[in-house]
Amino acid sequence: MAEAEQGFDFGTPPPARSEAGKAAGEGHRARLRARLLTGGAEALADYEVLEYLLFAAIPRGDTKPIAKALIAQFGSLAGVLNADPKALQRVKGVGESSAAALKAVAIAARRMARGAIVGKPVLSSWQALLDYLATDMAHLTVERVRVLYLDARNRLIEDHHVGDGSIDEAAIHPREVIRRAMDLGATAMILVHNHPSGSPEPSRADIHITQRIAEAGRLLGVTVHDHVIIGREGHVSLRAKGLI
Template identity: 65%
Template sequence: MAKGRSDERQAGRQGYGAEQADPALCRLGEAAFWPARATELFPEEAAQEKDGSAPSSAVPAKAPAHHGAGHRARLRQRLATGGAEALLDHELIEYLLALAIPRRDTKPLAKALIAHFGGIGGVLTADWEALSRFPGMGDTSVSALKIVQAAALRLLRAPVEQQPILSSWQALLDYLRADMAWLKIERVRVLHLNARNMLIRDDHMADGSIDQAAIYAREVIRRAIDLGSSAVILVHNHPSGSPQPSRQDIDITRHIIEAGKPLGIAVHDHIIIGSEGFSSMRAMGLF
């Protein structure tokens, strides 16, 4: 048996060109086909299991192999036959983590992550450091979650970049919500548009405290001049979850509108994103 496995691994190396393979993917693939090697392939997760750094209430040391394999096979079958809606939020996270930690029962960890970060959106948008600090999470586990977020944002961003913003408004809102709704700090972005309302730059202007971010009208307009923008859309999030504009939000928006008028730079909208939804200051009649 050992010789057969060695032959299979050697054949795989020859067939795919080991010198060009991604080492992390090779480790993940070997762990999936030879679970007995998972401890050496993923040392940080194995170390956490061994030294008990992950609380037993959040992450059990190891589920029986036959139970884990059968449960994951059922999740895989439900996904294959029913699509994304066939799995609950914690099951999606559980399966992602199972690919990174093949010898652990990842359901308790998935549920603990969702409870801590406030839902699947909070888990996927949490920053690397916050996820790494969570008991039971190593770099391999964190990267499994963050690569899904990166792929989702790339997918949502495509129509925003390829069509006039004003004719793909819902696509813009979907992208902004996926990217910003669950952030724990306030972030300000300015979308710069050309004369055809095509996106020419998505500028990350500032990060602030839990309740405010500094943004100045002169900085927004100076940047618009540098880029040759015909119009801008202001965007920021509220970590509280409520998308309702504050008095400060309204005041700074009006300052930017007035600063842009003499230069022919329009402000199409100021969008506020929160986990509870979004608000458009233009739609609210605040311009």
């Protein structure tokens, strides 16, 4: 009944053009699948990756225009995957199922990146840590502050979300940060936050609060290994800049 309401006539075969269009669509999906399975990491363009991800939520129809519209709206594949589901659904053709499918991929990517650092000495897995942070934070539209608390072997004890907002003493209190380290039995930490503007270059406030926390940590035997700032344009290490 539902198909009849969509205009299908069960008494006559569908028009030849419709059959040809259906065959072309299935052929396109098959070719895309073959390239995905047999090609390398760059076998598909970003919009084609999205196009393929949308197949599960949109089993019929052309997902290419939707994929291209998503890239245009959010700027990149990463921007799409990190977008809020409600924002995704404002793009024509994207429903709740499509938004959920894309959200699931983003969650999987974060968990894979996190898995590369859990249980390992963070300082010897530095690139894996940066990949995890970039996956999780580079495309946030709000400034987020986190503290990674480490044990004596520099393994991650806790990835603590301190709060959202500019990094200053109104958002992150040196005394509270060090107190949590003591409560957890942490001997070191890495401060992390993102710049939604895209540029990861540190501000005066970033430098000032880092030095305050590092000074407080030294008094109680807690080392601040680094303060990493994440942006869409890359990352900056305050340690590498000689600012800690």
